[in-house]
Amino acid sequence: MDGFLPTFIRRKQTPPRSRETAFDQPALPFLSPSRVVIPLQETPQSSYRCLVKARDEVKAGQKIGDRGDPPFQLSVHATISGRVQEVDSHPSPHGYHVASVVIESSGHEDVIEKLSPKPGAEEKMEVLLEAGIPLDYKKLAGNQLDTLLVNGTEFEPTLTVHHQIIWEMASQVVGGLQALMKIFSIPQAVICLEGGEARLIRALEEALKDSKGILLHPVSKSYPPTGELVLIEKVLKKGNGSSSARAMGVEIASLPAVYQAIYQRTPFVERTITVSGSGVPHPRNMKVRVGTPFGEIISQCGGDLENLTQIIMGGALMGISQPTSQAPVTQRTTGILALVSLNLTRGHQSRMYQEGPCVRCAKCVDRCPVSILPNVIGAYCRKNRFAEAIEKGLFVCIDCGLCSYVCPARIPLGEIFKEAKSRGGFRGREENT
Ligand code: SF4
Numbered sequence: 001m002d003g004f005l006p007t008f009i010r011r012k013q014t015p016p017r018s019r020e021t022a023f024d025q026p027a028l029p030f031l032s033p034s035r036v037v038i039p040l041q042e043t044p045q046s047s048y049r050c051l052v053k054a055r056d057e058v059k060a061g062q063k064i065g066d067r068g069d070p071p072f073q074l075s076v077h078a079t080i081s082g083r084v085q086e087v088d089s090h091p092s093p094h095g096y097h098v099a100s101v102v103i104e105s106s107g108h109e110d111v112i113e114k115l116s117p118k119p120g121a122e123e124k125m126e127v128l129l130e131a132g133i134p135l136d137y138k139k140l141a142g143n144q145l146d147t148l149l150v151n152g153t154e155f156e157p158t159l160t161v162h163h164q165i166i167w168e169m170a171s172q173v174v175g176g177l178q179a180l181m182k183i184f185s186i187p188q189a190v191i192c193l194e195g196g197e198a199r200l201i202r203a204l205e206e207a208l209k210d211s212k213g214i215l216l217h218p219v220s221k222s223y224p225p226t227g228e229l230v231l232i233e234k235v236l237k238k239g240n241g242s243s244s245a246r247a248m249g250v251e252i253a254s255l256p257a258v259y260q261a262i263y264q265r266t267p268f269v270e271r272t273i274t275v276s277g278s279g280v281p282h283p284r285n286m287k288v289r290v291g292t293p294f295g296e297i298i299s300q301c302g303g304d305l306e307n308l309t310q311i312i313m314g315g316a317l318m319g320i321s322q323p324t325s326q327a328p329v330t331q332r333t334t335g336i337l338a339l340v341s342l343n344l345t346r347g348h349q350s351r352m353y354q355e356g357p358c359v360r361c362a363k364c365v366d367r368c369p370v371s372i373l374p375n376v377i378g379a380y381c382r383k384n385r386f387a388e389a390i391e392k393g394l395f396v397c398i399d400c401g402l403c404s405y406v407c408p409a410r411i412p413l414g415e416i417f418k419e420a421k422s423r424g425g426f427r428g429r430e431e432n433t
């Protein structure tokens with residue numbers, strides 16, 4: 001890393017080892033948490049409708065609310081059977097407090113209720129909305145797309161979730177992709193995968209045997225991160241016959257969900273995630289119910305919540321630090337990284353939070369895959385000078401976290417940008433610029 005030690009070592013963390021262990025074994029099911037917290041909103045500003053109240057009995061798969069506005073309103077489902085404890089504001093893993101339904105488990109294994117059959121709704125967008133699958137429906141339904149791009153690569157060193165999904169569910173990945181292409185009349189799709197992953201390539205080739213219009217595109221391991229724009233630009237440049245304006249990225253975990261909604265009539269209530277980090281004695285990939293608090297999952301993997309110094313949703317580079325272990329898994333959660341620091345200051349503060357002044361080394365600038373100036377933008381964000389930050393390319397940033405990764409001053413640039421971009425009023429300004 002340009003003469004710098006990787007962040008984990010510089011920060012005296014034990015390097016997580018999940019890549020070696022995680023996807024050689026099947027994802028471990030953990031489908032009966034004691035409670036779930038199911039967000040009804042994406043952000044505090046977004047609209048929602050709640051169909052249950054405290055003390056109601058609900059069944060896994062039962063519709064309990066709606067998220068967003070018509071015509072692309074998503075159904076929200078109970079993910080375990082039990083009793084509604086409360087409907088209140090709770091922390092979401094994206095850093096907001098949002099309206100959520102808390103359900104206490106009835107204590108027995110759940111069978112997920114099927115989506116109610118609607119005559120003539122098969123293989124239609126309505127089924128996906130009813131199943132609660134978060135996709136960019138506005139773009140999909142706009143008749144402007146000719147390519148769907150699926151990122152099957154793992155950029156984050158601590159995540160193996162994309163590989164696990166391909167390894168275990170290649171046929172559902174392909175089936176879900178075909179269903180999306182059919183529903184939205186998109187003629188072509190490209191699945192990107194690291195060229196060195198021979199087992200996964202074989203699994204996908206087998207699943208793709210009878211499909212038309214889906215290409216497998218090998219990319220190098222050092223490929224820039226999961227930023228959709230970067231990936232689309234690079235892949236389409238190689239001559240797959242499309243332009244980035246007519247292409248859209250699809251999260252790989254949503255493809256088995258599409259398959260299950262269309263062909264098994266199951267709502268999107270569980271997903272695969274990677275659980276790793278120095279605070280987890282048994283890192284691995286797990287199949288969990290949406291809404292399961294991070295703390296319960298970490299405990300299930302042998303982690304001791306009392307000793308953790310940091311919990312991150314996602315991976316080490318692009319993840320979001322969590323203020324509480326009670327934040328729940330959402331349909332977009334790829335992983336949980338639980339860390340312990342063995343190097344505490346006298347005040348028992350983790351040294352990893354000790355930030356120094358910028359030394360103007362420009363490592364962050366060299367590393368940025370979208371060629372912006374993270375040091376300059378970070379300084380503007382910290383001074384609340386958002387207009388200048390936007391002008392310098394804040395919204396061009398793809399949240400890859402590489403600038404934080406290489407920064408010798410331990411300035412959390414990635415987190416600063418995420419936080420700045422997520423401010424509601426600020427977003428409005430960006431749209432007006
Ligand atoms: S500014 Fe940082 S987080 Fe954003 S794209 Fe550049 S390196 Fe990645």
Ligand code: SF4
Pocket residue numbers: 357358359360361362363364365374375403406407408409410411
């Ligand atoms: S922000 Fe960090 S990496 Fe960037 S110039 Fe300053 S010290 Fe170097």
